[in-house]
Amino acid sequence: MHWLKQLGVRTIATTGVQRLFMTPFESQVTSLLFHRFFGPGESVSCGRERIRKMCGWLSQKFTVLNADQFADCLPTQEFPERTLLITIDDAHKEVLDVIDVFQQFGISPVVFVPLGWIDSASSQQPEPTLAAMVTLLEHSDDCHWKLEFSNGVCVDLKSQGRLSGIDTIVELCANSEGFTAELRNQLTEFDAKSRDLTSEFCTWHELQSLHQMGVSMGSHSVSHCRMAGHSAGRLRYEFEESRRVLIQRFGTCRLFAYPYGTRDVHDAHTEKLLHAAGYDNAFLVHAGFGLNGKRFALPRVDIPDLELNDRLFRALSVGAQIPLIHSKNVFRKEHRRHPKSDQ
Ligand SMILES: [Zn+2]
Numbered sequence: 001m002h003w004l005k006q007l008g009v010r011t012i013a014t015t016g017v018q019r020l021f022m023t024p025f026e027s028q029v030t031s032l033l034f035h036r037f038f039g040p041g042e043s044v045s046c047g048r049e050r051i052r053k054m055c056g057w058l059s060q061k062f063t064v065l066n067a068d069q070f071a072d073c074l075p076t077q078e079f080p081e082r083t084l085l086i087t088i089d090d091a092h093k094e095v096l097d098v099i100d101v102f103q104q105f106g107i108s109p110v111v112f113v114p115l116g117w118i119d120s121a122s123s124q125q126p127e128p129t130l131a132a133m134v135t136l137l138e139h140s141d142d143c144h145w146k147l148e149f150s151n152g153v154c155v156d157l158k159s160q161g162r163l164s165g166i167d168t169i170v171e172l173c174a175n176s177e178g179f180t181a182e183l184r185n186q187l188t189e190f191d192a193k194s195r196d197l198t199s200e201f202c203t204w205h206e207l208q209s210l211h212q213m214g215v216s217m218g219s220h221s222v223s224h225c226r227m228a229g230h231s232a233g234r235l236r237y238e239f240e241e242s243r244r245v246l247i248q249r250f251g252t253c254r255l256f257a258y259p260y261g262t263r264d265v266h267d268a269h270t271e272k273l274l275h276a277a278g279y280d281n282a283f284l285v286h287a288g289f290g291l292n293g294k295r296f297a298l299p300r301v302d303i304p305d306l307e308l309n310d311r312l313f314r315a316l317s318v319g320a321q322i323p324l325i326h327s328k329n330v331f332r333k334e335h336r337r338h339p340k341s342d343q
Pocket of ligand 1: 089090220224259260
């Protein structure tokens, strides 16, 4: 049971217990992550009332920054006491039902926008963009696409594998309207499939309205793929194209949030290319409050898509689950290292 002893010591010495009890609340920098705002079966009016109470408590307890204020503080890491940033991933339409409530309390969230889904959801786009097509290929369940281009390149997503196949397509099409048009002609099932995938996301028009209400936009990549493991060309496309479009539409794009946000989607390579693409920082979804100088692996506290009561929401927001999450991680690591020691 040697590992058990180590587990206890490590948990107390190096994990969220330390963050929770040894980092004074006043000096914590808190980023909350929302995806959706209503629990399963919850009515919009009940959900809005719950969010109203939540916002009231947050605005009393924290100094809420907007995306620009947050990004301005990062280089020196000098934040106001009890800093809070509200982040919303994926731009689901539910944000439209609650944004005025946030606004009533002076809270300006940042929405992390997945470019391809928004392109697909926006009917004003005259024809599918490369971003929308790459996103469809990334998330389409039946991977039977076999695509041929006029320069002789053939991409078979089934035999070649999705990851490598899409890398090839991006390499070919990212700088060539001609090849993008050839791809468009071959994806004849595009419309029906993309409608299935994207009906619940905001359109560009809706995001523009949110922006006028003070919401900032950050990048959530082009195709919402797992970043680590992709070629440099694909990563550049995911980082640069999403940023280019957001700057064109909203004037600025300083923040990035990794799709899925787990530690395995981030590595030194993704970090280097994010920096080169012009981002100031990037968020993961691991729980924590300390920045530790890691500007491209910032923590966020994940708020689950459930009808949380006041007490539970408040407990999560101040990090009640962090010791548990870190203990589980330490347990998994120790168990992998000594798989038979508990028999
Ligand atoms: Zn996401």
